[in-house]
Amino acid sequence: MRSADTLETETSNAFRLPWLSMLACLLMLAVVCVLSVINGAAGLSLRGLLTALLDLIPFVNLDPSLTELHHNILMRIRLPRLVLGLLVGGSLGMAGASYQGVFRNPLADPYLLGVSAGAGFGAVLVIGFGLDLGWGPFGSVPVAAFIGAIAAVSASSAIARGSWSSPATLLLAGVAMASMFSAAQTYVLQKLSQTRAREVLSWLFGQLNTSGWQQIWVLIPYMAVCGMVLLAHCRHLDVLRVGDDEARALGLNPARSRLIIIAAASLLTAAAVSVSGLIAFVGLVVPHIVRILVNNNYRVILPLSAVTGAAFLAFVDIGARTLVAPSELPVGVVTAFIGAPFFASLLWWGRGIRP
Amino acid sequence: MNDVVLSCRGLTAAHNGHKALHDVNLDIVKGEWLGLIGPNGAGKSTLLRSITGLVSHEGIVNLADGRCPTPTDVALLPQNPVLPVGMTVAEYALLGRTAHIGWLSRESREDRQIVSAVLQRLELTKLTGRPIVNLSGGETQRVLLARALAQQASTLLLDEPTSALDIGHQTIVLELLEELRHTEKLTIVSAMHDLTVAAYFADRLALIHHGKILAHGAPEEVIDAQLLSEVYETPLTVRYIENHILVLPKTHIIENSKAASTRPQSPTNPIRKEA
Numbered sequence: 001m002r003s004a005d006t007l008e009t010e011t012s013n014a015f016r017l018p019w020l021s022m023l024a025c026l027l028m029l030a031v032v033c034v035l036s037v038i039n040g041a042a043g044l045s046l047r048g049l050l051t052a053l054l055d056l057i058p059f060v061n062l063d064p065s066l067t068e069l070h071h072n073i074l075m076r077i078r079l080p081r082l083v084l085g086l087l088v089g090g091s092l093g094m095a096g097a098s099y100q101g102v103f104r105n106p107l108a109d110p111y112l113l114g115v116s117a118g119a120g121f122g123a124v125l126v127i128g129f130g131l132d133l134g135w136g137p138f139g140s141v142p143v144a145a146f147i148g149a150i151a152a153v154s155a156s157s158a159i160a161r162g163s164w165s166s167p168a169t170l171l172l173a174g175v176a177m178a179s180m181f182s183a184a185q186t187y188v189l190q191k192l193s194q195t196r197a198r199e200v201l202s203w204l205f206g207q208l209n210t211s212g213w214q215q216i217w218v219l220i221p222y223m224a225v226c227g228m229v230l231l232a233h234c235r236h237l238d239v240l241r242v243g244d245d246e247a248r249a250l251g252l253n254p255a256r257s258r259l260i261i262i263a264a265a266s267l268l269t270a271a272a273v274s275v276s277g278l279i280a281f282v283g284l285v286v287p288h289i290v291r292i293l294v295n296n297n298y299r300v301i302l303p304l305s306a307v308t309g310a311a312f313l314a315f316v317d318i319g320a321r322t323l324v325a326p327s328e329l330p331v332g333v334v335t336a337f338i339g340a341p342f343f344a345s346l347l348w349w350g351r352g353i354r355p
Numbered sequence: 356m357n358d359v360v361l362s363c364r365g366l367t368a369a370h371n372g373h374k375a376l377h378d379v380n381l382d383i384v385k386g387e388w389l390g391l392i393g394p395n396g397a398g399k400s401t402l403l404r405s406i407t408g409l410v411s412h413e414g415i416v417n418l419a420d421g422r423c424p425t426p427t428d429v430a431l432l433p434q435n436p437v438l439p440v441g442m443t444v445a446e447y448a449l450l451g452r453t454a455h456i457g458w459l460s461r462e463s464r465e466d467r468q469i470v471s472a473v474l475q476r477l478e479l480t481k482l483t484g485r486p487i488v489n490l491s492g493g494e495t496q497r498v499l500l501a502r503a504l505a506q507q508a509s510t511l512l513l514d515e516p517t518s519a520l521d522i523g524h525q526t527i528v529l530e531l532l533e534e535l536r537h538t539e540k541l542t543i544v545s546a547m548h549d550l551t552v553a554a555y556f557a558d559r560l561a562l563i564h565h566g567k568i569l570a571h572g573a574p575e576e577v578i579d580a581q582l583l584s585e586v587y588e589t590p591l592t593v594r595y596i597e598n599h600i601l602v603l604p605k606t607h608i609i610e611n612s613k614a615a616s617t618r619p620q621s622p623t624n625p626i627r628k629e630a
Contacts, residue, residue: 011467243437249431250453
């Protein structure tokens with residue numbers, strides 16, 4: 001007879017989480033954050049950074065070793081930009097993993113249901129016609145992009161009405177909507193003057209520009225709520241992997257899970273797109289990198305996609321800021337330039353892709 | 356009826372647009388093994404799926420207490436289960452706990468312990484960390500059973516549980532089911548193709564044809580050569596060997612070899628049985 005102790009150890013062995021890999025990801029994130037803050041047009045010292053950060057903690061007073069100028073750069077430019085990069089990268093990574101799970105399709109990415117085309121169309125309209133839609137700390141372009149993104153996803157869902165239980169219809173509706181919105185976007189773009197068109201294009205390529213902290217304070221709770229909803233549903237993503245029929249026989253309502261997960265992931269993506277433009281690649285590839293490196297369980301994939309996406313975008317943004325200094329590269333271009341070869345090498349040396 | 360756990364009354368269901376079940380009345384008795392037999396497309400799978408609630412249907416499917424069955428009452432083992440790439444045996448078995456976990460909650464320690472106890476029970480402990488797609492057919496079938504047992508439903512519905520297995524693994528799986536039926540106090544309903552095997556393992560058989568139950572009762576009552584020959588549209592013959600029912604195709608070769616069975620057979624020249 002086996003004792004209760006053996007059962008206990010067997011239980012913990014069977015459901016062991018890859019703590020080491022998870023810690024490694026967090027460590028990587030921390031390293032990237034530090035690198036991102038100290039690298040840039042004006043180099044900051046690591047010691048100066050640490051004293052400045054420790055000084056922020058209440059009741060800790062340290063002599064700042066940064067000059068006033070460097071301190072301002074750190075607090076008003078570097079840190080907000082880093083945090084924005086982390087938020088956007090994390091959102092895209094997590095939304096990508098959720099979409100891939102919900103659609104059971106390794107090619108799914110957060111822009112699948114027309115978020116990108118809708119956001120692009122919104123941005124083109126506002127930039128092209130100089131509309132003023134500003135709200136709170138957000139300028140007209142983010143607001144228009146957000147509205148466009150939500151409109152496109154809603155349209156896709158409306159077309160595929162009632163087919164939350166057949167993801168293929170929704171997916172195709174998304175393709176239709178995306179094509180329509182990008183056609184509209186291209187049409188308007190063509191009508192614009194060169195300078196305005198250039199402005200639109202640089203937005204479309206994706207960038208992490210932020211004017212201070214105000215946007216971020218609004219984004220953090222919003223993204224946190226969406227992220228929590230997705231994390232609360234990652235068990236559902238694992239159940240959905242056996243297909244809708246079996247999921248239902250096991251006691252899950254696949255349509256309801258899918259509706260909630262798609263809604264949360266789309267809201268997350270729309271917010272990310274509205275402040276950063278269309279940063280390709282992160283949402284598609286980060287979840288696959290996590291799968292190859294760690295394991296295939298959504299309880300691990302979802303949070304680690306957020307961490308890895310955040311670290312990846314923050315890392316790539318260092319390149320976008322410094323490679324052609326003093327000017328900047330669109331971060332969306334650099335993500336693909338750095339990410340694609342890395343992903344390709346993982347595919348080449350690794351075990352291939354798994355949905 | 357004594358101890359009916361689940362009853363269907365006037366069950367009518369459609370599959371892919373055409374009616375797959377017509378007015379089916381069926382009682383499932385606690386602790387029995389009910390075998391569903393019938394040709395391909397007769398409605399066996401649709402009946403199992405209607406009981407599980409996967410197919411919209413007319414008529415009544417009720418438990419003894421009048422409720423509709425939920426995943427904590429009936430566990431369905433599909434004929435062709437989806438085996439997600441990269442999912443481990445333990446994670447897959449844990450899916451069986453889905454109905455016991457709240458919408459937003461995660462599996463508790465108890466859920467995990469139930470799963471590992473089931474894995475232990477089915478001697479899968481060594482395989483817990485293995486991806487399910489790497490398992491053999493017999494192992495996969497045991498992992499499916501583990502998922503169903505983790506569901507802790509008192510009735511197991513099995514759709515062709517052994518159709519992909521060789522006779523050795525088929526016997527192991529069915530004997531395991533028979534054993535579990537007694538130790539875990541389960542009721543088993545299984546659709547089965549092999550009539551001989553169905554008659555051997557099931558307490559009761561229900562013959563389904565064109566969505567209707569043509570006959571049900573003890574195997575010796577249902578397994579009737581004339582009835583089966585009509586239903587399967589091919590001549591069949593029924594033999595008894597030591598009180599076990601044997602259903603065989605009635606072809607010339609078998610007929611001619613009647614005498615052959617009394618002849619000593621040379622091992623180097625075995626008689627081919629396939630017609």
